[in-house]
Amino acid sequence: MKLSYEQKAWLCLLAVLFALTMLSERSGYSIRDLKTVNWDVVLMLTPSGIVNNLLLTPEHYLRPYYSQHSERGDLFGDPAMVVLLLLVGCMAILGLLSFRKSRKPIA
């Protein structure tokens, strides 16, 4: 059975989602840990909030939750996270390449 390039791209997407699941597990990131974030500030620093509050100068509100909350899962200190990130990127690019091959040039 010969797969079309678009079908190959969908297969790459499946592999990407699997790798993202592993990344999710490895990262140790937990949404519920964000409870202690100052959400007034986060919600203020959205596009509409920035327009309304240009003078605000927040500090490092989210960093501990993304990189230092758990002992593992820091992108800058965990080689497994880097490998998983590169794996996700490579497979996604492979999928995009396959998709590109399935496309006819646009006049």
Place this chain on the structure above:
Amino acid sequence: MHGDTRPSFIPQIAKADSMNFDYLYTFTQSNLLEVPIYFLIYRRFLTFRQTLLIVTLANSCTHPFVFFGFMGSGWSYLTSVIIAEMFAVGGETGLHSFASKLSWQRPFFAALVANLFSWQVAPALTYLFFL
């Protein structure tokens, strides 16, 4: 039952009850917010399925770097989020333009609108549903 009674030869990956899907949820939420915007802008050139495919593949290249890289960089939140959004728009413009063979202007406009929308709505959804 106390402790894990499964045989030790079952790999870590099979322990589904202890898997952490929080980042996957965040990625999916962001992706689902962006796909309809991209489809509105690409609808003359790509089907919905094709849009879903290239948006998800391109997001999987940019989102982990935005999430774990820029947001965990140690810069102030405002600096991190602005640089991360610029990276996302630039990256997705390039990847969409490359994969779909469209000229860069339309993917740039689409990426700008989709990422601004996602940035505006995603934190509010997370706050409403989980906190």
